[in-house]
Amino acid sequence: MNCKNIFMKIIKKKIKSKIIYQNKKVTAFEDIEPKSPIHILIVPNKIIKSTNKINKKNKHIIGTMTYVAIKIAKKLNFYKDGYRIVINCNKHGGQTIPHLHMHLLGGKILGNFC
Ligand code: AMP
Numbered sequence: 001m002n003c004k005n006i007f008m009k010i011i012k013k014k015i016k017s018k019i020i021y022q023n024k025k026v027t028a029f030e031d032i033e034p035k036s037p038i039h040i041l042i043v044p045n046k047i048i049k050s051t052n053k054i055n056k057k058n059k060h061i062i063g064t065m066t067y068v069a070i071k072i073a074k075k076l077n078f079y080k081d082g083y084r085i086v087i088n089c090n091k092h093g094g095q096t097i098p099h100l101h102m103h104l105l106g107g108k109i110l111g112n113f114c
Contacts, residue, residue: 007043007099020072025064028072028104037107038078042069048100051089061100069104078106 010017011027018030020040031039042065048058066085073079083106088095 005047005097005099007041007097007101008047011043011045021068023068025061026068028068031103036105036110038076038083038105040069040072040104042102042104044100049098050095050100051087053100065102069102072104073106082106084110
């Protein structure tokens with residue numbers, strides 16, 4: 001079993017984490033250092049390093065991750081108030097873990113950042 005990075009360890013349940021949802025394609029779990037009252041990460045189960053590695057063959061994963069994020073927002077009942085979905089890419093984007101991940105943030109009014 002290949003557990004190269006921290007997110008792979010979470011996916012494979014090699015380390016403790018608060019998994020919210022998991023299917024064959026993606027895993028969603030609580031961020032260890034939440035930046036808002038609700039902060040969930042959605043990651044593909046197979047490693048894709050960043051959005052730069054999205055191609056014709058694997059592009060469906062972005063749709064699956066988004067679909068799961070919305071499904072969670074509905075299940076946890078914060079979808080009406082709203083939320084923010086963020087994907088950071090590489091150094092300038094603020095990506096610290098080289099495993100593609102989507103941040104699902106909510107639970108308060110988030111300031112505009114652009
Ligand atoms: P990014 O800066 O976009 O690469 O986001 C990485 C995120 O992973 C940060 O928000 C971290 O707080 C989060 N993180 C790092 N290690 C863990 C962990 N073991 N469990 C849950 N979240 C983590």
